[in-house]
Amino acid sequence: MGELLGDWKRTALCAEFTKDDVGREVTLMGWADTRRDLGGLVFVDLRDRSGIMQVVFDESVFEGDFDKVGSIRSEFVLAVKGKIMERSEDTVNPKIPTGLIEVKVREMKILSKAETPPFEIEDGSKVREELRLKYRFLDLRRPDMQKNLILRNKIANSARAYLSDNGFLDIETPMLQKSTPEGARDYLVPSRIHPGAFYALPQSPQLFKQILMVSGYDRYFQITKCFRDEDLRADRQPEFTQIDTEMSFVDADDVMTIHEGLIQKVFKDVMDIDIKLPLRRIPYQEAMDRFGSDKPDTRFGMELRDVSDIVAGSEFKVFSSVVKNGGSVRAINAKGCANILARREIDALVDFVKIYGAKGMAWISIREDGLNSPITKFMTQEEIDAIMQRTDGQVGDILFFVGDKNSVVYDSLGALRLKLAEKLELVKENTWDLLWVTEFPLFEYSEEEKRYVAKHHPFTSPMDEDIDKVVSDPANARAKAYDIVLNGNEIGGGSIRIHSSELQEKMFEALGFSKEDAWNRFGFLLEALKYGTPPHGGLAYGLDRLAMLMAGVDSIRDVIAFPKVQNASDLMSKAPTEVDKKQLRELHIKVDED
Numbered sequence: 001m002g003e004l005l006g007d008w009k010r011t012a013l014c015a016e017f018t019k020d021d022v023g024r025e026v027t028l029m030g031w032a033d034t035r036r037d038l039g040g041l042v043f044v045d046l047r048d049r050s051g052i053m054q055v056v057f058d059e060s061v062f063e064g065d066f067d068k069v070g071s072i073r074s075e076f077v078l079a080v081k082g083k084i085m086e087r088s089e090d091t092v093n094p095k096i097p098t099g100l101i102e103v104k105v106r107e108m109k110i111l112s113k114a115e116t117p118p119f120e121i122e123d124g125s126k127v128r129e130e131l132r133l134k135y136r137f138l139d140l141r142r143p144d145m146q147k148n149l150i151l152r153n154k155i156a157n158s159a160r161a162y163l164s165d166n167g168f169l170d171i172e173t174p175m176l177q178k179s180t181p182e183g184a185r186d187y188l189v190p191s192r193i194h195p196g197a198f199y200a201l202p203q204s205p206q207l208f209k210q211i212l213m214v215s216g217y218d219r220y221f222q223i224t225k226c227f228r229d230e231d232l233r234a235d236r237q238p239e240f241t242q243i244d245t246e247m248s249f250v251d252a253d254d255v256m257t258i259h260e261g262l263i264q265k266v267f268k269d270v271m272d273i274d275i276k277l278p279l280r281r282i283p284y285q286e287a288m289d290r291f292g293s294d295k296p297d298t299r300f301g302m303e304l305r306d307v308s309d310i311v312a313g314s315e316f317k318v319f320s321s322v323v324k325n326g327g328s329v330r331a332i333n334a335k336g337c338a339n340i341l342a343r344r345e346i347d348a349l350v351d352f353v354k355i356y357g358a359k360g361m362a363w364i365s366i367r368e369d370g371l372n373s374p375i376t377k378f379m380t381q382e383e384i385d386a387i388m389q390r391t392d393g394q395v396g397d398i399l400f401f402v403g404d405k406n407s408v409v410y411d412s413l414g415a416l417r418l419k420l421a422e423k424l425e426l427v428k429e430n431t432w433d434l435l436w437v438t439e440f441p442l443f444e445y446s447e448e449e450k451r452y453v454a455k456h457h458p459f460t461s462p463m464d465e466d467i468d469k470v471v472s473d474p475a476n477a478r479a480k481a482y483d484i485v486l487n488g489n490e491i492g493g494g495s496i497r498i499h500s501s502e503l504q505e506k507m508f509e510a511l512g513f514s515k516e517d518a519w520n521r522f523g524f525l526l527e528a529l530k531y532g533t534p535p536h537g538g539l540a541y542g543l544d545r546l547a548m549l550m551a552g553v554d555s556i557r558d559v560i561a562f563p564k565v566q567n568a569s570d571l572m573s574k575a576p577t578e579v580d581k582k583q584l585r586e587l588h589i590k591v592d593e594d
């Protein structure tokens with residue numbers, strides 16, 4: 001057992017002292033980081049979340065049994081009393097903020113011993129992630145992780161302060177909700193009291209925050225967990241955190257303006273970065289046409305060019321037939337790459353776009369001695385000239401072409417654009433490229449379900465001029481929806497909502513719900529909308545992703561204290577686990593053993 005704290009009180013955190021404190025008697029507490037034992041003189045770096053203080057045990061000054069000092073090992077929790085001294089010149093460490101001072105220890109308590117950790121805390125970043133997550137309590141001691149979580153806390157505090165100052169009320173919404181599957185898969189919670197009935201964990205507070213607008217709360221926010229039972233990708237977690245907001249009596253412009261202020265304040269408070277406002281706004285269609293993405297990274301060019309009109313009558317049937325069938329042929333120009341990309345690298349890029357559904361990718365390499373390409377022999381000189389002009393093709397460039405239905409062309413060239421930018425190091429580091437994508441389509445067609453599904457969610461308002469298209473021409477109806485994009489990542493999204501019960505019913509009709517089905521699922525919303533609903537809209541940020549980008553790390557797991565891995569399990573606590581038969585019986589659940 002470790003020693004007791006007794007009446008010892010900590011003076012301050014380890015790295016909160018400066019040269020001005022020299023001569024002060026202090027009490028410090030923390031973990032033993034590195035240790036150098038020179039016999040009668042032992043140096044220990046004492047660590048806590050503020051940083052490190054060197055503490056020196058000198059046998060001639062230390063009061064007590066010096067063998068105890070010799071027993072200190074990594075990660076022991078110590079309390080020391082002593083005097084702050086200036087370090088001698090040869091021991092000054094300019095790399096740490098407390099590098100000019102040290103504590104000469106008179107008394108020490110070992111508050112807690114530690115077993116040898118499975119990895120050195122300071123080497124944690126080099127350790128396998130599974131091991132880090134299994135011993136998350138140690139991994140979270142690492143200064144890198146502490147920095148990330150402190151930054152995340154700053155973001156949340158800054159956003160909270162801004163929203164409160166702007167009249168948003170923090171109101172909690174239920175975690176146990178009605179299941180209204182439309183979008184992702186729900187996490188279900190069985191009801192003990194209602195056999196066979198289930199709650200769902202919220203995918204987002206969407207309907208409740210809208211109802212708060214109906215109820216006159218005017219402006220709402222909440223920093224809250226949301227749950228979606230989806231297959232995990234690198235930047236997804238089954239539970240994640242939103243900074244969720246909603247406002248009344250506003251249009252899309254009002255919502256975007258207030259959120260520009262929020263993002264500006266967060267960047268200033270957290271990183272002392274000035275974001276210039278207003279942010280650019282790019283309509284969805286333009287984003288797709290220019291960048292092949294609805295979350296374009298505009299830190300570099302290499303924009304897509306549509307060459308469909310040029311190749312529509314071409315002898316190269318692959319292209320002309322695509323255009324005839326309503327698809328398109330588009331190109332990007334990899335500037336100066338003719339001499340950089342070897343043939344085998346080009347072939348690898350052709351394989352790469354296949355991931356995005358492209359059946360193939362054509363290319364033209366523009367060399368000093370002419371064109372090198374598998375397709376130019378099928379084209380007329382006029383076609384080639386027109387393509388060169390459209391794509392700004394010059395000696396040294398390679399043009400890449402994909403011809404297919406539009407969605408495949410956008411996806412594959414959009415991804416190729418990012419891939420090439422990474423390869424060619426076109427992205428300027430430390431730039432914060434923020435923009436809005438607006439005027440999203442209201443619907444997208446789901447091949448799987450053979451029906452239209454809402455692109456954002458079914459409560460999103462169509463644009464005023466497209467209201468008639470909701471039922472008659474859903475493919476071309478645009479929404480009052482907007483996403484905020486940072487360096488090619490969507491960090492938030494929202495919309496103006498439908499505030500009329502009739503239009504909401506029409507929307508459900510367009511989504512293929514019978515009236516009865518719509519009322520069964522969403523009756524409480526349809527009912528509420530009938531009792532005086534203000535025009536309203538909002539936006540939610542993914543806090544994890546925002547924190548990841550601001551922290552400059554590659555994984556959202558590095559900004560979440562206790563994340564789950566790819567198969568949705570928690571390696572530290574081992575959730576999910578089987579439960580007692582008794583618990584299942586109480587919940588009226590029988591597990592299918594096969």
Ligand code: ASP
Nearest residue numbers: 204206494495538539540
């Ligand atoms: N509830 C939406 C979402 O989770 C955000 C919003 O429309 O405010 O994406």
